[in-house]
Amino acid sequence: MEGLKFLVVSVVLALASSFASASDPSPLQDFCVAMNETDGVFVNGKFCKDPQQVTEKDFFFSGLNVPRDTSSPVGSNVTAVNVAQIPGLNTLGISLARIDFAPYGGLNPPHTHPRATEILVVVEGTLYVGFVTSNLANGDNRLITKVLNPGDVFVFPVGLIHFQLNVGKTNAVALASLSSQNPGVITIANAVFGADPPINPNVLTKAFQVDKKVVDYLQKQFWTDNNN
Numbered sequence: 001m002e003g004l005k006f007l008v009v010s011v012v013l014a015l016a017s018s019f020a021s022a023s024d025p026s027p028l029q030d031f032c033v034a035m036n037e038t039d040g041v042f043v044n045g046k047f048c049k050d051p052q053q054v055t056e057k058d059f060f061f062s063g064l065n066v067p068r069d070t071s072s073p074v075g076s077n078v079t080a081v082n083v084a085q086i087p088g089l090n091t092l093g094i095s096l097a098r099i100d101f102a103p104y105g106g107l108n109p110p111h112t113h114p115r116a117t118e119i120l121v122v123v124e125g126t127l128y129v130g131f132v133t134s135n136l137a138n139g140d141n142r143l144i145t146k147v148l149n150p151g152d153v154f155v156f157p158v159g160l161i162h163f164q165l166n167v168g169k170t171n172a173v174a175l176a177s178l179s180s181q182n183p184g185v186i187t188i189a190n191a192v193f194g195a196d197p198p199i200n201p202n203v204l205t206k207a208f209q210v211d212k213k214v215v216d217y218l219q220k221q222f223w224t225d226n227n228n
Contacts, residue, residue, distance in 0.1 A: 027091045033058045034083055034090035046083065046090045059088035068100040070171070075106030076164075083181040090181055097176045101125065101166035108164040109187055116183030118156040118176050120164070122148045125172025129154050131162035161188060194222030 033054050034046035049058070061081050068077035082095035089095060095116070099108055110132075120129070130145030147167065148154055156162040158179070166172040192199065193215075204215045 029091075031088055032091045034087040046087075048090070049087070054088075059086060061086050064096075064098050064175075067171070067173070068098070070100050070102035070106055074109050075102035075166070076100060076108045078108065082178075082183065092181055093179060095178045095181055095183060097178065099164065099174045099176065101127070101164070101172035101174075103166065103168065103170050103172075106166040106172065109189060110161050110163045111185050111187040112159055112161050113156075113178060113180070113183040113185055114159055116178035116180035117158040118162070118178050118183070119153060120148075120156070120174050120176040121153045122150050123173040123175060124150060125166055125170055126168035127172055127174060128165045128167045129156075129163065131156050131160045133160065189218075190222055192222075193218040196223065198223055 029048075029051075031051070031054070032046070032048040033051075035049040037047060064079065064081065068079055070077050077100045079098040079100075080095070081097060083089040099120075100106075101108070127148045128145065129148055130143055133142045133144070135141060146152075146154055164174065192204065198219050201212055201215045201219065204210075204219075205212050208215070
């Protein structure tokens with residue numbers, strides 16, 4: 001009987017270990033440069049280019065030093081450098097972004113990266129940054145914030161809602177590294193009020209405890225912005 005119990009425990013631990021390691025396996029080759037063609041090896045969402053045809057261009061991106069236009073409604077501009085821009089990032093589990101902020105309130109609005117932790121460094125300006133925890137034991141969602149100056153670094157854990165706000169009088173610039181070749185982004189307001197097709201207003205009025213006129217206004221604004 002004791003032997004049977006030991007066997008069962010061993011099997012359960014082995015299964016748990018296999019599930020844990022299977023969530024993010026290490027690459028089995030030096031690289032898997034992504035390509036659009038469908039005639040090749042399919043790995044992690046992208047087909048692999050023949051290694052003999054890989055060049056330095058597959059691992060290169062230029063222009064991250066160039067300031068971006070921040071005249072958007074929120075006053076920011078995100079330049080992503082992920083597998084879509086550098087095919088050589090495929091399967092490597094890392095990407096980069098430059099965020100430009102307008103003076104006096106340029107905002108990278110509350111959003112999440114469903115597949116990546118983000119580490120951000122401020123290059124220029126002063127940013128008020130923060131993230132909100134998932135539900136704690138008491139049901140609360142804790143807000144964790146910090147004001148950052150040039151050279152300061154801040155981490156946003158994977159999947160949590162976070163934001164960055166320029167609280168200075170000049171332009172601000174930050175660089176962010178993310179632990180995925182394709183971290184994804186869900187901007188909360190755009191996703192909730194700009195979904196296509198729109199979320200039933202009854203759902204949103206109940207969830208946000210507001211009048212339907214407020215929901216109608218926000219859906220009209222964000223749905224138009226997202227679908228122009």
